[in-house]
Amino acid sequence: MRLNLISGAKLRGIAAGLLVMAVLIGCQKNEFETSNGIVSDAATTAIAGAIDQKFIVVSKTETLPAGFEKQISAYGEIVSSMPAIGQVVVKPTTANFEKKVAKLANVLSVFPDFEMRWIEPAGMLGQVGSESIGDDESFFPYLWNMRAINAPAAWDAGYTGEGARVFILDSGIDADNPELSPNLNVELSASFVPGEEFYVRNGNFFSHGTHVAGIIAAADNRWGVIGVAPNAEIVAVKVLSEYSGSGDFSWINQGILYAAENGADVINMSLGATLNKNGFYVDGNGVLQKIPAVYIQQIIHAQQRAIDYAWRKGAVIVSSAGNSSTNFDGGGPIIKLPGGLRNVITVSATAPQCWVISAEPNFDLPASYTDYGRSFVEIAAPGGDNACEEGAPYDMILSCGTGNYPYYSFFFSAGTSMASPHVAGVAALIVGKNGGKMSPHEITKKLLMTTDKIDGQGVSPWYGKGRVNAYRAVTE
Numbered sequence: 300m301r302l303n304l305i306s307g308a309k310l311r312g313i314a315a316g317l318l319v320m321a322v323l324i325g326c327q328k329n330e331f332e333t334s335n336g337i338v339s340d341a342a343t344t345a346i347a348g349a350i351d352q353k354f355i356v357v358s359k360t361e362t363l364p365a366g367f368e369k370q371i372s373a374y375g376e377i378v379s380s381m382p383a384i385g386q387v388v389v390k391p392t393t394a395n396f397e398k399k400v401a402k403l404a405n406v407l408s409v410f411p412d413f414e415m416r417w418i419e420p421a422g423m424l425g426q427v428g429s430e431s432i433g434d435d436e437s438f439f440p441y442l443w444n445m446r447a448i449n450a451p452a453a454w455d456a457g458y459t460g461e462g463a464r465v466f467i468l469d470s471g472i473d474a475d476n477p478e479l480s481p482n483l484n485v486e487l488s489a490s491f492v493p494g495e496e497f498y499v500r501n502g503n504f505f506s507h508g509t510h511v512a513g514i515i516a517a518a519d520n521r522w523g524v525i526g527v528a529p530n531a532e533i534v535a536v537k538v539l540s541e542y543s544g545s546g547d548f549s550w551i552n553q554g555i556l557y558a559a560e561n562g563a564d565v566i567n568m569s570l571g572a573t574l575n576k577n578g579f580y581v582d583g584n585g586v587l588q589k590i591p592a593v594y595i596q597q598i599i600h601a602q603q604r605a606i607d608y609a610w611r612k613g614a615v616i617v618s619s620a621g622n623s624s625t626n627f628d629g630g631g632p633i634i635k636l637p638g639g640l641r642n643v644i645t646v647s648a649t650a651p652q653c654w655v656i657s658a659e660p661n662f663d664l665p666a667s668y669t670d671y672g673r674s675f676v677e678i679a680a681p682g683g684d685n686a687c688e689e690g691a692p693y694d695m696i697l698s699c700g701t702g703n704y705p706y707y708s709f710f711f712s713a714g715t716s717m718a719s720p721h722v723a724g725v726a727a728l729i730v731g732k733n734g735g736k737m738s739p740h741e742i743t744k745k746l747l748m749t750t751d752k753i754d755g756q757g758v759s760p761w762y763g764k765g766r767v768n769a770y771r772a773v774t775e
Contacts, residue, residue, distance in 0.1 A: 460528025527724025648682025
């Protein structure tokens with residue numbers, strides 16, 4: 300089963316100037332609207348316990364009790380296990396698996412391991428060679444986003460993220476990219492997508508993970524672009540297929556757990572999906588699907604357990620708000636994962652408007668697509684937009700691409716997927732300044748207390764506590 304994309308943005312490619320440029324934006328209709336009004340029952344086979352469906356089994360205790368896996372293995376094949384958060388993924392070998400296992404004394408819940416669409420699929424248009432870009436050309440003039448968050452002042456003050464470890468849960472990273480390879484820990488990088496390595500080399504999905512990684516920690520190498528924390532260590536954790544943008548729910552939880560158990564200071568998740576607590580979602584074909592509402596609650600609980608574990612292990616978790624222009628205030632049935640969970644810093648997107656032709660550009664307009672809400676968004680950061688015909692695509696975010704060099708070296712994108720890594724990068728600057736000895740609570744407090752108050756002095760539905768400021772975060 301697939302869920303329609305929520306957190307990744309709509310994509311369209313454009314070739315302009317000497318760079319490959321792409322758009323990762325676009326307002327969507329409400330995730331629970333359909334064009335044909337058809338409602339289908341997506342849970343029928345799952346409820347019947349079809350043996351071709353994987354299930355997640357959650358124990359009543361926070362960790363797996365002794366003998367739990369052996370007990371469950373009597374009903375199915377253990378595909379993967381997450382003992383630290385009390386979860387196992389199982390492929391049934393008996394009929395009515397769900398009903399039988401749910402009756403076991405140590406079992407809290409059993410639900411299908413749904414496959415969700417976390418990033419919108421699209422292709423890459425055009426390719427350019429290094430002779431077109433120029434090996435010694437600097438793209439810093441295009442990085443309005445770094446100026447908007449005052450990152451250069453933080454670098455000049457001596458703070459570059461050295462000593463911080465950032466795990467990037469995404470669709471993979473180009474391990475050969477010269478902007479990323481100096482900071483990429485290849486040994487720790489991992490994939491939870493069967494049949495796919497952690498690295499990507501073919502430019503799928505507009506190089507989503509590679510673009511995100513470049514915003515966080517593109518190296519200071521006098522070539523191309525530079526990241527918010529250019530000396531931070533990054534670790535690639537593939538939890539989404541580079542070919543479809545989809546990922547099993549369990550892959551996301553395994554990635555969170557893996558990062559927590561391998562010394563993550565910061566976890567960036569430029570991904571997400573929206574669920575309706577009443578038991579509805581829209582599949583990849585635009586059909587409104589009905590599943591038992593209890594499944595939604597079980598999915599939420601399972602991911603919250605993974606997030607809480609990572610928090611307790613010392614990782615601050617940063618996630619994109621989403622790109623459906625949805626107001627998440629009001630206490631309705633719709634919830635965003637992981638952005639709507641506790642212990643997650645949820646980031647909305649800001650953007651300029653025609654800054655390249657403006658004498659006094661404003662870099663802090665709310666992006667046209669960003670999700671928002673006083674009770675939902677903690678902080679804002681540059682995500683870019685494409686509202687300016689005269690200046691497009693320069694109002695978007697320029698970062699690294701994926702592919703066989705010298706092709707797909709850099710491109711522009713926009714979305715809250717681009718906003719989240721700015722905050723993750725500033726978190727890495729804070730960690731680096733303090734030698735890695737800060738709790739997630741302390742990092743979060745520092746991030747929120749040093750923002751620039753763009754919209755009043757309180758909590759804004761568009762900006763949360765304000766737009767992140769790298770220099771203030773490391774000097775105040």
